[in-house]
Amino acid sequence: LLPPTLALSFLPNLKVLAPAIGFATVLMFMTFGLIGVVIGSNWSIGISEWRERGGFSEDVQWNLAPLATCVIMYSLEGDQLILPIESAMERPQEFARAFTASMVLIGVLFCSFGSLCVVAFGHVDDGSLPAYLLDHNSELADFKAGGGNAISTLQIVLVANIIVSLSLLFAYPLQLFPALGLTGQIVARHQKANREEQMKGEGTKEGDVCISMDDDECSGNEAAVSGMALEGDSLFLRFVLVMITYLIAMIVPHLQQLIALAGAITGAATSLIIPPTLALRFAIADFLLDVKGNDESRTWGSLFLGALESKKSRFVLFHVVLIVTGWFYGIFGTISSVKDLIDVYRPSN
Numbered sequence: 001l002l003p004p005t006l007a008l009s010f011l012p013n014l015k016v017l018a019p020a021i022g023f024a025t026v027l028m029f030m031t032f033g034l035i036g037v038v039i040g041s042n043w044s045i046g047i048s049e050w051r052e053r054g055g056f057s058e059d060v061q062w063n064l065a066p067l068a069t070c071v072i073m074y075s076l077e078g079d080q081l082i083l084p085i086e087s088a089m090e091r092p093q094e095f096a097r098a099f100t101a102s103m104v105l106i107g108v109l110f111c112s113f114g115s116l117c118v119v120a121f122g123h124v125d126d127g128s129l130p131a132y133l134l135d136h137n138s139e140l141a142d143f144k145a146g147g148g149n150a151i152s153t154l155q156i157v158l159v160a161n162i163i164v165s166l167s168l169l170f171a172y173p174l175q176l177f178p179a180l181g182l183t184g185q186i187v188a189r190h191q192k193a194n195r196e197e198q199m200k201g202e203g204t205k206e207g208d209v210c211i212s213m214d215d216d217e218c219s220g221n222e223a224a225v226s227g228m229a230l231e232g233d234s235l236f237l238r239f240v241l242v243m244i245t246y247l248i249a250m251i252v253p254h255l256q257q258l259i260a261l262a263g264a265i266t267g268a269a270t271s272l273i274i275p276p277t278l279a280l281r282f283a284i285a286d287f288l289l290d291v292k293g294n295d296e297s298r299t300w301g302s303l304f305l306g307a308l309e310s311k312k313s314r315f316v317l318f319h320v321v322l323i324v325t326g327w328f329y330g331i332f333g334t335i336s337s338v339k340d341l342i343d344v345y346r347p348s349n
Contacts, residue, residue: 001169002246008173009238014085017173024170027163031130032113034160038133038153039120042140046120053122061123072110130161172245179241180230188232252341261341264333272326280319287312 011017039046086095117124121140124132133140133153140153252258 001165002242004169005172006239006242008170009176009242010235011173014174014177020170021174024167024174027167027170031160031164031167032109034156034163035117035129035133038140038156038160039116041153042120046122049122050119128164130157130164133157134161176238176241177230180233180238183237183241184230184232186232187234187237191232258341261334261337264330264337268326268330268333272322273330276319276322276326280316280323283312283315283319287316 008017008020011020014021082099086092086099089095117129121133121136134157137154137157140157248258252261
């Protein structure tokens with residue numbers, strides 16, 4: 001899969017990548033449909049066993065709550081792509097409606113699909129549901145077609161695994177863009193610092209050595225010159241990031257632990273720490289303006305009462321709670337994920 005992954009990763013921007021993203025979405029919904037067929041065929045057996053276990057109250061394993069939270073935050077890693085996708089849209093004014101519909105759909109799928117799978121299959125202890133079903137296909141009931149003929153569940157699960165693998169292949173370049181944005185900025189700053197150092201050594205200024213009608217060539221924006229959309233971007237950088245991804249996948253083959261670790265380290269920061277921290281700055285400014293107003297002579301007592309009465313204080317408190325929650329899950333989730341990862345490689349007695 002490395003050659004097609006590299007080929008898709010070399011597409012220059014999100015607009016060119018849009019057909020691949022659309023195709024990946026179609027494939028993912030096809031996977032949902034196939035797994036839904038397996039859920040239906042195994043429902044009667046699964047729900048009877050689920051009732052014998054005592055329902056959801058007995059299925060919940062609270063010791064795995066930090067791990068599960070980290071997995072959920074990893075699954076919502078696409079929030080890093082919200083602004084790039086909005087800027088790449090032909091009609092950005094439609095973004096709010098599309099974003100709201102997408103998040104509602106994702107929330108419904110998260111809650112309903114996960115609950116249905118627990119009822120139908122029991123405790124799923126794998127980071128990938130299609131992979132779990134493939135490993136436990138002998139425990140599943142065959143699907144009864146309309147004519148009464150039974151279709152092997154193994155065949156359905158095999159097709160689902162193939163389709164979801166293709167979906168991940170076409171969706172991978174989209175997930176690569178946040179990493180490109182961050183590493184590209186680092187590369188661009190390093191190149192600019194080297195260029196300025198070289199010019200200082202030669203006794204020239206940056207504008208003295210460039211004769212070109214292209215502003216990007218004179219500014220050293222190699223990404224723009226090569227047709228890439230991001231600062232510091234290049235085919236070589238994309239190649240390196242793809243190879244790092246494959247290397248990590250080979251070093252840590254246990255998907256669930258890898259996802260949890262990535263969610264704890266990056267998911268907490270990108271979802272619950274950095275965005276609320278940025279928003280908190282503006283929320284505090286609005287809060288202080290609402291409390292003080294234009295009267296600079298107000299006493300501390302009146303300012304305190306004004307702070308209690310201000311509706312802006314709710315936004316400040318909301319962002320503070322998000323930041324504290326993010327740090328909590330980031331620290332304890334990372335500890336729990338690293339411990340689980342070590343336990344996987346620790347030889348059993």
